[in-house]
Amino acid sequence: DGGITQSPKYLFRKEGQNVTLSCEQNLNHDAMYWYRQDPGQGLRLIYYSQIVNDFQKGDIAEGYSVSREKKESFPLTVTSAQKNPTAFYLCASSNGRYQPQHFGDGTRLSIL
């Protein structure tokens, strides 16, 4: 079955540590996205990529980094510069402009 796989489901970060969240899709979609969701809030865009080897900052990119070396993969690194990383992180993909987005089941990141 085609879909988006995020791993791990739960992740804990120590102070000063970088952590990487995985996102893999087998939908053959060009565009991929990372969102952050805080309790009772909507989704805020962190980074997005419309094509391999290219990505753009979203609304809240500070403290995060991404790469897009393969069409299927769009990992997100939460760096130590992100002072409030506790949130639910969602990855999505779409088949281009004016198309709906397909979401993974998220990674919940907490601070130890």
Added chain:
Amino acid sequence: SQQGEEDPQALSIQEGENATMNCSYKTSINNLQWYRQNSGRGLVHLILIRSNEREKHSGRLRVTLDTSKKSSSLLITASRAADTASYFCATDTGANSKLTFGKGITLSVRP
């Protein structure tokens, strides 16, 4: 920035009743989309309505769009307990492939 604003923030209804949720937005759009999110899960796309469309149906879902009022509504008919979830509207301005999401509506359907 969050363009879509849903109303109400929370809705509680009895199974079998209809649920109406509203979304308002600020700038011109190419299309508006509705998504559902079950607790602790990712979002699931429900329906997309383009700016030149006024109404769209999908099963028990009916979406309307009024571009003059910059608003949309999602109607779920004959609700079921399984419809309990958060519902989000998202706007696509067409400038790029980004969507802007509202804060969501929490729908509780009592058995």
